[in-house]
Amino acid sequence: MNRVSDLFNIKYPVIQGGMIWCSGWELASAVSNAGGLGLIGSGSMYPEVLRDHIRKCKQATDKPFGVNVPLLYPQTDDHIQVILEEGIKIVFTSAGNPAKYTAFLKEQGIIVAHVVANKKFALKAVEAGVDALVVEGFEAGGHDGLEETTTLVLVPMIRELVSVPLISAGGIASGKAMFAAMALGADGVQIGSAFAASAESSGHPAFKEKIVQAGDGATRLMMKKLIPVRLLKNTFFEQVQQAENRGAGKEELSELLGRGRAKKGMFEGDTEEGELEIGQVAGLIREVKPVNRIVEAIMDDFRETHLRMNRIGNEI
Amino acid sequence: MNRVSDLFNIKYPVIQGGMIWCSGWELASAVSNAGGLGLIGSGSMYPEVLRDHIRKCKQATDKPFGVNVPLLYPQTDDHIQVILEEGIKIVFTSAGNPAKYTAFLKEQGIIVAHVVANKKFALKAVEAGVDALVVEGFEAGGHDGLEETTTLVLVPMIRELVSVPLISAGGIASGKAMFAAMALGADGVQIGSAFAASAESSGHPAFKEKIVQAGDGATRLMMKKLIPVRLLKNTFFEQVQQAENRGAGKEELSELLGRGRAKKGMFEGDTEEGELEIGQVAGLIREVKPVNRIVEAIMDDFRETHLRMNRIGNEI
Numbered sequence: 365m366n367r368v369s370d371l372f373n374i375k376y377p378v379i380q381g382g383m384i385w386c387s388g389w390e391l392a393s394a395v396s397n398a399g400g401l402g403l404i405g406s407g408s409m410y411p412e413v414l415r416d417h418i419r420k421c422k423q424a425t426d427k428p429f430g431v432n433v434p435l436l437y438p439q440t441d442d443h444i445q446v447i448l449e450e451g452i453k454i455v456f457t458s459a460g461n462p463a464k465y466t467a468f469l470k471e472q473g474i475i476v477a478h479v480v481a482n483k484k485f486a487l488k489a490v491e492a493g494v495d496a497l498v499v500e501g502f503e504a505g506g507h508d509g510l511e512e513t514t515t516l517v518l519v520p521m522i523r524e525l526v527s528v529p530l531i532s533a534g535g536i537a538s539g540k541a542m543f544a545a546m547a548l549g550a551d552g553v554q555i556g557s558a559f560a561a562s563a564e565s566s567g568h569p570a571f572k573e574k575i576v577q578a579g580d581g582a583t584r585l586m587m588k589k590l591i592p593v594r595l596l597k598n599t600f601f602e603q604v605q606q607a608e609n610r611g612a613g614k615e616e617l618s619e620l621l622g623r624g625r626a627k628k629g630m631f632e633g634d635t636e637e638g639e640l641e642i643g644q645v646a647g648l649i650r651e652v653k654p655v656n657r658i659v660e661a662i663m664d665d666f667r668e669t670h671l672r673m674n675r676i677g678n679e680i
Numbered sequence: 681m682n683r684v685s686d687l688f689n690i691k692y693p694v695i696q697g698g699m700i701w702c703s704g705w706e707l708a709s710a711v712s713n714a715g716g717l718g719l720i721g722s723g724s725m726y727p728e729v730l731r732d733h734i735r736k737c738k739q740a741t742d743k744p745f746g747v748n749v750p751l752l753y754p755q756t757d758d759h760i761q762v763i764l765e766e767g768i769k770i771v772f773t774s775a776g777n778p779a780k781y782t783a784f785l786k787e788q789g790i791i792v793a794h795v796v797a798n799k800k801f802a803l804k805a806v807e808a809g810v811d812a813l814v815v816e817g818f819e820a821g822g823h824d825g826l827e828e829t830t831t832l833v834l835v836p837m838i839r840e841l842v843s844v845p846l847i848s849a850g851g852i853a854s855g856k857a858m859f860a861a862m863a864l865g866a867d868g869v870q871i872g873s874a875f876a877a878s879a880e881s882s883g884h885p886a887f888k889e890k891i892v893q894a895g896d897g898a899t900r901l902m903m904k905k906l907i908p909v910r911l912l913k914n915t916f917f918e919q920v921q922q923a924e925n926r927g928a929g930k931e932e933l934s935e936l937l938g939r940g941r942a943k944k945g946m947f948e949g950d951t952e953e954g955e956l957e958i959g960q961v962a963g964l965i966r967e968v969k970p971v972n973r974i975v976e977a978i979m980d981d982f983r984e985t986h987l988r989m990n991r992i993g994n995e996i
Contacts, residue, residue, distance in 0.1 A: 365995040376996065483896045502818070503830045511897030514819045514830040516851035516860065517960045521896065524964075535832035544832065544860035546992055547985050580799045580837065581827030589925075609905070611927025644833045648840075663996075669863050670993030676862055677986030679681040680692065680979075 367529040368552030371475060371495060372454060373428050375399030376663060377552025378542070379498075379531055382432020382456055383506065383641070384408035385630040386560040386567040389417040393424035394564040394655035399663075402429040403456055408627065411442040418450045428454060430475075434507075435460020436591075448472055456498065459507055462489035470495075477531065481509025486522045494528065498554050501534030505557055505594045505643035508534075508585055512592075515545065523549030537645045539665025543673065555662075557643040560630075563654040568633030571640060574598070578646035590617045596640035600625065683845040684868030687791060687812060688770060689744050691715030692979060693868025694858070695814075695847055698748020698772055699822065699957070700724035701946040702876040702883040705733040709740035710880040710971035715979075718745040719772055724943065727758040734766040744770060746791075750823075751776020752907075764788055772814065775823055775907075778805035786811075793847065797825025802838045810844065814870050817850030821873055821910045821959035824850075824901055828908075831861065839865030853961045855981025859989065871978075873959040876946075879970040884949030887956060890914070894962035906933045912956035916941065 368377035380387065380395040382403035392402030404421060406414045414431070421429055431452050433443050436459045444465060447455060455469055458479035469476045470493055478489040479498040486497055499522045501515030502508055513521070515534045523530060532550035536542055537558035545553050560567055561575040574596055585594050586604050589612075595601050607620055621639070629638020653661075684693035696703065696711040698719035708718030720737060722730045730747070737745055747768050749759050752775045760781060763771060771785055774795035785792045786809055794805040795814040802813055815838045817831030818824055829837070831850045839846060848866035852858055853874035861869050876883055877891040890912055901910050902920050905928075911917050923936055937955070945954020969977075 366992075369996075501830070501832070503833055509897075512900065513897060513960055513963070514817070514832065514851060516817070516831050516857055517819055517963060520854065520856055521963055535830060538836065540836055540864050541832055543989070543993070544863040547860040547863060547989050548856050581825075581829060584828065609927060611925060644829055647829070647833060647837055666996065667993070670989070673859070673863050673986070674990055674993070676682075677859070677983070677990070680685075680982065 366551060368496065368531060371529055372401045372430075374401050376659065377531075378659060378662065379403065379552060379554040380559045381533065381554050381556030382406070383556055383560055384626060386565040387432070388566040389421035389424060390564045390566060391559060391562065391655065392417075392429045393421045394562070395559065395659070396425045396427035396429045398656045398659035400659055401454070403432045404429070405432050406443045407432070407434040407437060408631075411439060411446045414443055415446045415450060418446070418452060430454030430456060432456040432458065433465075434458050435464060440465075444469070447474075458498070462492040462494060466492035466494055479533070480522070481513065481518065482511050483521060483525055486526055490526045490528055496529040496531055497522065497526065498531045498533050499550065501532075502585065503644040504534030505560070505583070505646075506641040508592050508594055510588070510592060512585065516548065519545060519548040519550050534643060535645050537648055537662075539662045539667070540669045541645070542662060542666050543669040557645050558649055558658055559655065560642060561646075561649050561652055562658055563652055567630050570633035570635050571630050572652045574635050574640060575642055575646045576649055576651055578642070578649070580647055582647055583642055583644050587617055587621070589614050590621070593641060594643060596642045596646065598629075598638075598640060599636040600629070600639055682867060684812065684847060687845055688717045688746075690717050692975065693847075694975060694978065695719065695868060695870040696875045697849065697870050697872030698722070699872055699876055700942060702881040703748070704882040705737035705740060706880045706882060707875060707878065707971065708733075708745045709737045710878070711875065711975070712741045712743035712745045714972045714975035716975055717770070719748045720745070721748050722759045723748070723750040723753060724947070727755060727762045730759055731762045731766060734762070734768060746770030746772060748772040748774065749781075750774050751780060760785070763790075774814070778808040778810060782808035782810055795849070796838070797829065797834065798827050799837060799841055802842055806842045806844055812845040812847055813838065813842065814847045814849050815866065817848070818901065819960040820850030821876070821899070821962075822957040824908050824910055826904070826908060828901065832864065835861060835864040835866050850959060851961050853964055853978075855978045855983070856985045857961070858978060858982050859985040873961050874965055874974055875971065876958060877962075877965050877968055878974055879968055883946050886949035886951050887946045888968045890951050890956060891958055891962045892965055892967055894958070894965070896963055898963055899958055899960050903933050903937070905930050906937070909957060910959060912958045912962065914945075914954075914956060915952040916945070916955055
């Protein structure tokens with residue numbers, strides 16, 4: 365009775381974000397077992413590591429799960445090859461041109477969703493034949509669109525434009541926000557930050573601790589001249605900010621970022637010198653919890669919000 | 681039965697933003713007559729002009745209306761004086777310290793709401809004794825908070841913190857968005873952009889035309905080193921962007937802005953050289969309409985969303 369749940373054959377229209385350094389088989393299988401859709405994040409994996417995670421995920425759940433493939437890495441072809449060999453049936457693509465792989469993946473019987481942050485790419489993805497769109501607002505962690513359009517504005521903007529199922533991403537870690545996103549026209553939600561901070565996330569405990577400690581204004585969209593990315597404030601963030609305030613260009617920012625900075629922060633736990641990617645909604649996340657409790661809390665809050673809004677709607 | 685409607689004695693919990701150059705007596709009285717709360721925006725008015733607008737507004741409506749007072753202008757004391765002399769009973773303050781006038785206004789029997797964009801000022805305003813808070817997200821037009829927190833994240837963040845009625849601002853021009861904001865914990869909404877583009881707005885027709893033509897990514901938060909302000913893209917915007925990309929500081933930006941730039945754009949209709957302040961939601965506004973049709977459309981959409989979400993909530 366819900367287009368996202370039906371498409372992926374899951375209990376709740378709740379998709380876990382396929383985040384680098386956090387979304388291994390432990391997280392993906394836990395989300396699928398909890399009634400959502402788990403996604404292995406291939407962006408930070410060598411192809412054989414991805415294969416290993418897929419195999420372990422199959423052992424850990426008999427529920428559907430998928431793989432997220434960011435299209436900006438050089439090894440994408442190898443990732444796709446592993447996905448086909450391992451019989452994966454759900455692929456989320458992001459950060460690239462949806463025209464490149466969608467038709468090919470669909471021919472292999474794979475359900476394809478693509479992440480967009482503007483109208484142009486939403487139309488392009490639908491033309492390419494995607495089964496669903498992830499509509500990602502400015503408040504999301506990691507790489508965001510240049511337009512900076514927030515979930516509140518972006519979801520209805522894309523809803524008016526296309527008829528495929530929409531999955532709202534960015535700013536969602538509660539049932540209230542899920543309910544709000546669906547009121548705006550989404551059929552389901554994608555949740556990153558809350559799962560990055562979960563017990564089953566492969567992010568470093570020190571990174572998770574930084575997420576739950578994050579308050580008001582703890583993140584900022586940076587590196588707009590390179591690729592916009594939402595970062596948690598730390599020493600590295602301050603270096604980027606100083607460089608940008610001086611007017612630093614693409615090359616300087618790229619050099620400052622260097623290589624392995626995201627791994628250093630999120631996986632190895634150097635929370636000052638590393639790059640920490642997280643959404644604004646970190647400010648609403650209070651503790652590291654197991655995935656099943658996160659999903660239950662979201663669905664309980666969704667049901668409470670439904671009852672509350674039913675009352676409020678009748679009074680207005 | 682709604683805390684915002686009850687507080688201001690209005691039919692719908694819909695407050696019009698008190699915007700410079702757009703919110704004169706024509707707009708404020710039209711919104712109040714349509715069942716919302718109209719606000720005269722004093723920020724762009726000399727005290728005697730404000731007095732004239734208040735008197736005309738009283739002639740044009742027998743419903744409650746108020747005055748918005750941005751606390752960053754030198755003439756604030758004079759504005760407050762006029763407000764008292766003219767017997768205004770509702771004041772919205774913004775862009776400044778709520779501790780400065782709230783207690784004094786309350787002693788005069790005035791209902792006071794204050795606009796905030798972060799936790800710190802929300803607490804400060806509640807301590808100062810405000811009757812309601814306007815919680816303004818990053819997507820809003822005009823001056824925004826430095827934290828860049830979006831409505832989706834900010835409303836629940838402030839809802840957890842305080843018990844006064846909350847009015848959600850930023851990104852709202854439809855009943856769907858109003859319903860979403862209330863699901864997040866708001867008691868009502870403040871709407872700016874949609875009313876800036878209304879027939880009764882005193883904005884220049886060329887400015888209104890630019891609003892309804894605005895698409896995806898047509899606005900951007902600029903001047904963060906001076907006072908962050910969301911601008912519609914035009915020639916002036918490009919000058920600011922070039923200066924900021926070079927690393928321009930506060931002084932250079934202040935000089936570039938000069939004096940009278942907002943009047944030039946929004947009131948005199950020089951849509952290239954003038955400063956055009958509008959929210960991201962401009963991308964969802966399609967035509968210049970009279971206020972009563974805007975309010976009706978929002979409330980119809982709210983009711984439809986209520987019915988739709990009641991169905992969806994039951995299915996999940």
